[in-house]
Amino acid sequence: MPRTFTPKVVTANALIEGDVIYLAADDSWTRELRNADVLTDEAVAQIRLIEASSRVSEAVGVYLADVTPTSDGPQPKHFREDFRRKGPSNHFHGKQASGL
Amino acid sequence: MYRYSDFDAAFVAERNRQFRQQVERRIDGSLTEDEFKPLRLMNGLYLQLHAYMLRVAVPYGTLSAPQMRQLAYLAEKWDKGYGHFTTRQNIQYNWPELRDIPDMLDALGEVQMHAIQTSGNTIRNVTADHFAGAAADEIADPRPVAELIRQWSTDHPEFQSMPRKFKIAVTGSAHDRAVIRAHDIGLRIVERGGARGFEVLVGGGLGRTPMIGKVITDFLPGADLLPYLEAIVSVWNLIGRRDNKYKARIKITVHEHGIDEIRRLVDARFAELRPAFSGVDQQMLADIEAQFAPPALRDASVAPYQTAYDSDPVFRSWADTNLTAHRDPQHVIVEISLKAHGATPGDASAEQMRVMADLAERFGHNELRVSHEQNIVLPHVHKSDLPQIHAILRQHGLATANIGLISDIIACPGMDYCALATARSIPIAQEIATRFDDLKLEHEIGDLKIKISGCINACGHHHVGHIGILGLDRAGVENYQITLGGDHTETAALGARTGPGFPAEEIVGAVETIVNTYLDIRLGRDETFIETFRRTGMDPFKAALYPAKEERQADAA
Numbered sequence: 001m002p003r004t005f006t007p008k009v010v011t012a013n014a015l016i017e018g019d020v021i022y023l024a025a026d027d028s029w030t031r032e033l034r035n036a037d038v039l040t041d042e043a044v045a046q047i048r049l050i051e052a053s054s055r056v057s058e059a060v061g062v063y064l065a066d067v068t069p070t071s072d073g074p075q076p077k078h079f080r081e082d083f084r085r086k087g088p089s090n091h092f093h094g095k096q097a098s099g100l
Numbered sequence: 101m102y103r104y105s106d107f108d109a110a111f112v113a114e115r116n117r118q119f120r121q122q123v124e125r126r127i128d129g130s131l132t133e134d135e136f137k138p139l140r141l142m143n144g145l146y147l148q149l150h151a152y153m154l155r156v157a158v159p160y161g162t163l164s165a166p167q168m169r170q171l172a173y174l175a176e177k178w179d180k181g182y183g184h185f186t187t188r189q190n191i192q193y194n195w196p197e198l199r200d201i202p203d204m205l206d207a208l209g210e211v212q213m214h215a216i217q218t219s220g221n222t223i224r225n226v227t228a229d230h231f232a233g234a235a236a237d238e239i240a241d242p243r244p245v246a247e248l249i250r251q252w253s254t255d256h257p258e259f260q261s262m263p264r265k266f267k268i269a270v271t272g273s274a275h276d277r278a279v280i281r282a283h284d285i286g287l288r289i290v291e292r293g294g295a296r297g298f299e300v301l302v303g304g305g306l307g308r309t310p311m312i313g314k315v316i317t318d319f320l321p322g323a324d325l326l327p328y329l330e331a332i333v334s335v336w337n338l339i340g341r342r343d344n345k346y347k348a349r350i351k352i353t354v355h356e357h358g359i360d361e362i363r364r365l366v367d368a369r370f371a372e373l374r375p376a377f378s379g380v381d382q383q384m385l386a387d388i389e390a391q392f393a394p395p396a397l398r399d400a401s402v403a404p405y406q407t408a409y410d411s412d413p414v415f416r417s418w419a420d421t422n423l424t425a426h427r428d429p430q431h432v433i434v435e436i437s438l439k440a441h442g443a444t445p446g447d448a449s450a451e452q453m454r455v456m457a458d459l460a461e462r463f464g465h466n467e468l469r470v471s472h473e474q475n476i477v478l479p480h481v482h483k484s485d486l487p488q489i490h491a492i493l494r495q496h497g498l499a500t501a502n503i504g505l506i507s508d509i510i511a512c513p514g515m516d517y518c519a520l521a522t523a524r525s526i527p528i529a530q531e532i533a534t535r536f537d538d539l540k541l542e543h544e545i546g547d548l549k550i551k552i553s554g555c556i557n558a559c560g561h562h563h564v565g566h567i568g569i570l571g572l573d574r575a576g577v578e579n580y581q582i583t584l585g586g587d588h589t590e591t592a593a594l595g596a597r598t599g600p601g602f603p604a605e606e607i608v609g610a611v612e613t614i615v616n617t618y619l620d621i622r623l624g625r626d627e628t629f630i631e632t633f634r635r636t637g638m639d640p641f642k643a644a645l646y647p648a649k650e651e652r653q654a655d656a657a
Contacts, residue, residue, distance in 0.1 A: 017197050061133075079576065088194075090447075094151075095150075
C-alpha cells in the first residue's frame, strides 16, 4: 500500500516585508493560511514548490508545510507553523495584530 | 569612551553605502537569495520566523546616552517601539523591513554604531565585563583591549571565511562576569611581577557540544596580545573542521587535537607572526586607553542615600538587590532590571531606553552598559543620587528589585522569533517569574540563576545556569529538559541533566519542585542554591522531580 501523503501548503517569507506568505491556488501569495492552496498530491506539491522557489524576487526560503484540511481552511500540523501563522506569544504583534 | 576616528567613520559609511546597493540589487532581482544571504549576514541582518531581524553591535556592551537615544529612535521609526538586548550585549530589532535596513544602518552610523560582524563566520562583537572600569575587584579596564581587538578583527582579510563564528570575551577582574570560560577565546587581565598581561583560555563554548575553555597560556605579555590572538585564529582557520558545521567551532578542534598540540601549533605560528607586529598596535592601544580615562567622580555627602535606605523599604529592597560595590566607596554600580515580572527578558521600550539615557546623562557620566544577563547598567553613580534615580525608574517600570534572583532569567528569543528554535523560551521565563513573584519567595530563595534556551544552540546559556532549561521539539510537542549545577563564573561548570524532560505545562511546576527541595535541604539562608547543589549533588533534586520512577525502582528491587 502506498504511504499516505500528508496535505501541504507552499510557504515562505516575503522578500521585502519578511513576513509569512502562502501560495494560493491562483499562484498569488497570500498572508493568510486559510487562503492557501492545499496540496493533496505529492507530485503536484513538488511541482508547485519548484515553481514557487523560482520566484526569487518575491519569496525567501520556500518550503512545504504539513497541514490538516478542515472546513475552516487548512490548519497547521506543527506548533512552529502555528506560531508562523499568528505571531509571537509575548507581544501582540505580527499576523494576529493585523487581524489575519 | 572610544570615539570613531575619521578612518572608522569612513569605513562604516562606505560599508553602509555598499550594503545599500546590495539591498537594492536584491530587491530588483539582480541578486538571488543565495548570493545576498552572506552579504546581509555580514551586516547583521537575519530573516526570522515572522520578519527580518537586525542585530546591532554594542561593542563590549558600552553605550553613551546619545547612542541609547538613537537605539530608541530606531525602535520607534522602523520597529514596533522596542528592542531586545541579548546575551552577547547586542540589541536586536525584530520587525524591520528589508528596504528600511540601509536607513537604519545610516542612523546607527550617525552615533558611531554599526551591525558589522554581528553574524556570519567571522570574529563577532567582542564582549566584556559589564562592570568594566567601575568594579571594585578590577585590575584594569578591559574595554581598551576589547576595542583594539574590535579594530583588529573588523574586516580582517584572513578571517572573513572561517569554519564557523568566533567569539571573544575579556575581563579585567578575578571574578568573571563575562563568561570567558564559555567563549572561543576568553581573556583575563592579570599581573605578574609588576607586568600586565593576559591569562588566555581557548576552546570554550556552549551549543550542542558544551565545553569549558582551557588555559593555553597563564601569562601572555600584554604587547603580544594581537599576534597571539592572530596565531590562535590562524591555526584554527587551517585545521578547524569544515566538513561538518557541528564540529567546526574551535572547542572541537581543541578537543580533538588536545590543548598541548594546539599550544604547540599556536606557539609556532606566533613565532612567525610576532615580528610583523612592529608596535603600532601598542601605540594604538595607548591612544584608545586615553579615551577610556575614568570619569571625574564627585566627592559629596552620601547622607541622602542613607536617609532613603533607612526610611523607604521599597528603596531598600532595590538597593540591596540591584547595587554593586564601585571602586570608589561613595559610588555604586546600578543595575536596571529588564526583567519586570511577566515581561520579556531583555526587552526595553523606546520610552524606557530614553529614560535610561536621560539617567546616564544626569547621574551617570553619560555611560550605560548592556550586561550579558540582559540588563542595563549605570556604572558610575554617586550614592546621593540613588533615591532620585530609583523614583524615576519606578515611574517607567524599571525598578524591579530582582538582580541575581530567580526572576532575573536569561532567555533567548526562542520560537517566538527565532527560525532555529525548537521551542519557546520567553513564555517559560515569564511564567516562572510570575509564579515566584506571586509566591513572594524570591528574596527568600536568594542568588539563583535560571537560563533558558529554545534550542540546542544555547544562546540562553542554559548549560551554565544554576538551573538550565532547554526547549526541544519532542514528536511535535514542546518539551523542556532541565540541567542543574551550571556556573558561568570563574568556577565555571556545565550543568548535569536531571532526567527526562517536561512538557510546557509542567516545566514551571518542576522548577518549583527544585526550588522547594533546595529550601528544604539548605543548611541555612547563607547557603545559596549552587552551594547546596554542590554539597548534595543531584540525588535529592532527582528524587523530588521523579518520585514515581524512584518508587517503581524501589518496588522492582
